[in-house]
Amino acid sequence: MIGTIYKCEICQTESSAPNRWYVIHCSDARLQVCKWASEEADRPHALHFCGEAHAQVYISRWFESFCGSPDLRNPHA
Numbered sequence: 001m002i003g004t005i006y007k008c009e010i011c012q013t014e015s016s017a018p019n020r021w022y023v024i025h026c027s028d029a030r031l032q033v034c035k036w037a038s039e040e041a042d043r044p045h046a047l048h049f050c051g052e053a054h055a056q057v058y059i060s061r062w063f064e065s066f067c068g069s070p071d072l073r074n075p076h077a
């Protein structure tokens with residue numbers, strides 16, 4: 001049986017066995033990075049990254065998008 005195919009959000013690499021990938025869950029207020037786990041990867045709106053470098057690309061974009069936002073001053077938002 002063929003498993004789910006995951007695609008890196010940054011480089012579009014596809015893998016059916018992305019054991020060393022990372023999963024990111026994020027919203028306006030928080031960003032959570034997880035080591036690869038299928039239960040994390042399959043959650044709604046999970047983002048998938050083929051390695052640390054591409055996870056960091058996404059994290060940098062996320063920070064930039066909130067640069068200057070007053071919401072950042074409230075860690076519980």
Ligand SMILES: [Zn+2]
Binds near residue numbers: 012050051
């Ligand atoms: Zn990638």
